[in-house]
Amino acid sequence: MAQLPHGMMGVDDLDLPAPTEGEKVSKENAAYLPVSEDPATACSACKYFVEPDRCQIVTGAIDPAGVSQFFTPMAQNAPVTSPEGAPLEMPEAEV
Numbered sequence: 001m002a003q004l005p006h007g008m009m010g011v012d013d014l015d016l017p018a019p020t021e022g023e024k025v026s027k028e029n030a031a032y033l034p035v036s037e038d039p040a041t042a043c044s045a046c047k048y049f050v051e052p053d054r055c056q057i058v059t060g061a062i063d064p065a066g067v068s069q070f071f072t073p074m075a076q077n078a079p080v081t082s083p084e085g086a087p088l089e090m091p092e093a094e095v
C-alpha cells in the first residue's frame, strides 16, 4: 500500500486538524482516477472520502466512483454505499 506524503502520515493517530485544501495532495500526485475499476475500492468506500464530493487528503472535487493510490478502506462494520447512496455488500475480509 502506498505511503502518505511526508507530513501527512499518522494524521488520524495524532488527532491533528484536517489538512487545508492547500496542504492536500494534488490529484496528479495521488494518481487519482475518476472511475475505479472495482466499486469495492472506490472513493465512496474509502475512509478519507467526505460526502458528497471531497477527500480529506486529495484536492478538488472527488467522484464517489473514483479512486487514488491512497485508498484506505473504512473500518469494518462502517456503512459503505454506492455512488448513488445505496448500501453495498462488502466481501468478508480474508484473515
Ligand code: SF4
Pocket (backbone or CB within 6 Å): 030, 032, 042, 043, 044, 046, 047, 048, 049, 050, 054, 055, 056, 057, 058, 062, 066, 067, 068, 069, 070, 071, 072
Ligand atoms: S481513494 Fe480515498 S484517499 Fe484517494 S481520492 Fe478517493 S477518497 Fe481520497
